[in-house]
Amino acid sequence: MHEIAGRVRTARLAAGLTQHELAERAGLSRPSVARVEAGEDVSTATLAKVADALGLVLRVTNDVRDQEGS
Secondary structure, eight states: OHHHHHHHHHHHHHTTOOHHHHHHHHTSOHHHHHHHHTTOOOOHHHHHHHHHHHTOOOOOOOOHHHHHTO
16 A cells, blocks of 8 residues: 555655645545555545546556565
């Protein structure tokens, strides 16, 4: 989850957005965006909203090799 958190934060900063602005674009609260960036457990729906607001692609897999970078 921390890899996703880092990618979200990097994308948000590259877009010049505050957490509040990203939250507004995603239809979420600012604390929800903060939880995503902190790597806390959030729903797939929340991740999808954040990814969409940032123009990112969210890929969900259960392949352990993907998680290990193989």
